[in-house]
Amino acid sequence: MAAESKAYAKPLPHLDEENRPWWEALKRHELYLQRCRDCGATRYYPRALCPECLSSQTEWLRSRGAGKVYTFTTTWQNATPGFRESLPYVLAYVELDEGLKLLTNIVDCPPEQVRIGMPVTVVFDDVTPEVTLAKFRPVP
Amino acid sequence: MSLRGKAAIVGAWEHPTRFAPNKTMFQIMAESARGALDDAGLTIKDVDGLCTTGVGMGWMGLLGFCDYLNLTPSYVDSTAIGGSSFVAHTAHAAAAIAAGLCETVLIVYGSTAASQRFAIGTGGVAGGGEPCDQYELPFGPTTVGSYAMIAQRHMHDYGTTPEQLAEVAVIARQHAALNPDAKYREPITVADVLASRIVSSPLHLLDCCMISDGGGAVVVTSAERARDLKKPPVYLLGAGEAVRHTARGTRDFLEVAAAQSGRLAFERAGVSHREIDLAMVYDSFTITVIVTLENLGFCKRGEGGAFVSGGRLRFDGDFPLNTDGGGLSSNHPGMRGMFLLIEAARQLRGEAGARQVRDCQIALVHGTGGNLGTRHSGATLILSNQVG
Ligand SMILES: [Zn+2]
Numbered sequence: 001m002a003a004e005s006k007a008y009a010k011p012l013p014h015l016d017e018e019n020r021p022w023w024e025a026l027k028r029h030e031l032y033l034q035r036c037r038d039c040g041a042t043r044y045y046p047r048a049l050c051p052e053c054l055s056s057q058t059e060w061l062r063s064r065g066a067g068k069v070y071t072f073t074t075t076w077q078n079a080t081p082g083f084r085e086s087l088p089y090v091l092a093y094v095e096l097d098e099g100l101k102l103l104t105n106i107v108d109c110p111p112e113q114v115r116i117g118m119p120v121t122v123v124f125d126d127v128t129p130e131v132t133l134a135k136f137r138p139v140p
Numbered sequence: 141m142s143l144r145g146k147a148a149i150v151g152a153w154e155h156p157t158r159f160a161p162n163k164t165m166f167q168i169m170a171e172s173a174r175g176a177l178d179d180a181g182l183t184i185k186d187v188d189g190l191c192t193t194g195v196g197m198g199w200m201g202l203l204g205f206c207d208y209l210n211l212t213p214s215y216v217d218s219t220a221i222g223g224s225s226f227v228a229h230t231a232h233a234a235a236a237i238a239a240g241l242c243e244t245v246l247i248v249y250g251s252t253a254a255s256q257r258f259a260i261g262t263g264g265v266a267g268g269g270e271p272c273d274q275y276e277l278p279f280g281p282t283t284v285g286s287y288a289m290i291a292q293r294h295m296h297d298y299g300t301t302p303e304q305l306a307e308v309a310v311i312a313r314q315h316a317a318l319n320p321d322a323k324y325r326e327p328i329t330v331a332d333v334l335a336s337r338i339v340s341s342p343l344h345l346l347d348c349c350m351i352s353d354g355g356g357a358v359v360v361t362s363a364e365r366a367r368d369l370k371k372p373p374v375y376l377l378g379a380g381e382a383v384r385h386t387a388r389g390t391r392d393f394l395e396v397a398a399a400q401s402g403r404l405a406f407e408r409a410g411v412s413h414r415e416i417d418l419a420m421v422y423d424s425f426t427i428t429v430i431v432t433l434e435n436l437g438f439c440k441r442g443e444g445g446a447f448v449s450g451g452r453l454r455f456d457g458d459f460p461l462n463t464d465g466g467g468l469s470s471n472h473p474g475m476r477g478m479f480l481l482i483e484a485a486r487q488l489r490g491e492a493g494a495r496q497v498r499d500c501q502i503a504l505v506h507g508t509g510g511n512l513g514t515r516h517s518g519a520t521l522i523l524s525n526q527v528g
Contacts, residue, residue, distance in 0.1 A: 010278060011278055015274075045275040045389075074338070078263075079262055082280075093289065101390070102389060116292065116296040117296075
């Protein structure tokens, strides 16, 4: 397992007390959003307090993992280790059906076929034993 | 209290270097300070306020620079919000002067990004420690990519074309040809831009600003003191600043900080859009100019592509913009807001030589800092050679 982690060269998230439950859910292949129990505002990425009213009362909402490509770019140049070996790749914002946008990669699709508005669904990429990333692929 | 007409830029100097492997960052900053103070007819002993970002200057970089130049200012500001920082500093300096906190503020910048081979746009995004980074860096964002996603959405929503984007780069190069200090002065065509390689779709290499070394400084003082100095004062009429970010996942990405900072600056200056003789707008990428002009209110959202077309942005056109050649063709050491201020000052004083805008009386400066597609700042200033 250690060897596998070492082989993954791209940046990994730093897990901490505030974000760990969200990352642990991803490891179980579950994507969550948050909703404030006091004012009802939803949010992504996860954080301890509601940015609208500063309430700590948080409800976790399971996302269906379905959405549409909001915008994207095919990246042909990036010197970051891990990415410089995987060019080109598609960086995108996906707008989930729940209404929130998240930054991700579009995978399992030739970059030249990616379009804004294209329906996509979440794919869980277990990049290391500790970390799973939520990426998206076109709905077949 | 309004800042209108209370303070002025009285010294402005752009370091001519575009590649300085034999100089340090602090040296470029200090040489720039000397140039701007000479321009104003002031000395370093007149400086009682200092603004610089501290970025790349080491831990608590402003203190290190004070040590280097043996400065003991009564007012300091190291607001670091990316390339717009120096534009924001100018407003902060004016406010501090108007409030009596200090009288003469040096705003200074230097960078050796090119000679250190620092990949600003395509080196991946710096950082890693902020909460938002954990949800972005694993997916490979770059600075170019961030702006490219704005361009892609703009093209999708409004039919903006690669040719319209390219027009911004072509005019920048025409202006650079008239600026002896500009780094790239050979003419380019729309076809050249479209034939250059894609860095991050839909942006081509020639849609992107360069990486150069460079530096510059401006000196701001009270309007009263400004009247006795060497050069005609460049008065600050109005200012605004703003930030935009991912907005808990709800952002409309084509609404940018300029919408807020521009509205505030126009209101405070009491100036209308039609009165602007020159726009100095941060051109990190061609799309940055188009989206910024829309958000500043010079045209409606979606009309930016048409607005910049047909040579209108030329120094002798309907809407003179970035007459020094901008970051696309003159220089871009990483945080270009400083040079927007300096070129605006040159134009308002009638010192712009072959690229002088006729009867240039009111200029708008807008800096964008950070990444338009994730988090960015906007700072707008309206400057004039007279207080009406
Ligand atoms: Zn709330």
